[in-house]
Amino acid sequence: MKKHERHKLLKQLLVENTVYRQEDLVNLMAQRGIEVTQATISRDIKQLQLIKVPLNDGSYRYTLPSEKEVDTTMKLKKTLQDAFVDADIHNEMCVLKVQPGNGPTVSSLIEQVDYPEIFACISDDDTVMIFNRSTQGAVKIQDKLETMASEN
Template sequence: MNKEMRLQTITKLISEHEIKTQEELGLWLHNSGLQVTQATISRDIRELKLIKVPSKEGSLKYSFKVNQDHFISEKLRHKLKDALINMEVINYFVIIKTLPGHAHSFGALLDSMELDGKAGTICGNDTCLIICRSPEESERIKQQIEGLQE
């Protein structure tokens, strides 16, 4: 079985089951007819960007990074409450003014979020610049961020 099929199998297994360890994932793959080494499983986990999140029972299980968007939004919500001075749109840009020393953490949170229309961020000490793909998308991104403040 080629790598892409193996990654698809892992994606399906992680989506359908609460897999907590690499050894458990190896057993599921073995039961699916795949013989893989621990090193291969480890590389596949990195490539799929799997992370550990709390399971229903409270232990940790593998999940996909996209499931962290809620946690990132919560962190950004708190950061907006604690350190935002103001935010404005100028053409293709959203300019976020923060308390001194907070712009980089805004940038890191924004970079880890999937915001349609965002090309990237540039941050200084107290200013975070979001570069957008169109003026309309910059206004929409600003509204999306403001929506987190409510």
């Protein structure tokens, strides 16, 4: 199951069920025949920005954040315009150099946009390593991000 499909299902499960723990989500997914690890659910919770809210009995349950009108692509574009230094590719990898302190933000925004060409991103303070599904995907992402950085 692809990440965006899993995220859609997780949102549905949260609407239909009271979920107290990450383990509850693992079990609900298993009931639907989808095997996921607690670590995967933990990453999904972070990416979906799920929050825990208190219940009347003193317990807490997971819920979706309030809908906010944030265009992640525009946020990525603005961040790249402010922080982009350079980009290069090698095979399926694209490396972005950004101003110090911007690596984690750029990496997170790229993952939130959920480009189909991208398999994963990792970052440090001033570098983002983007692992693409193909060399052509790496070229496409490099072009896309460089264009965003240079647009006014």
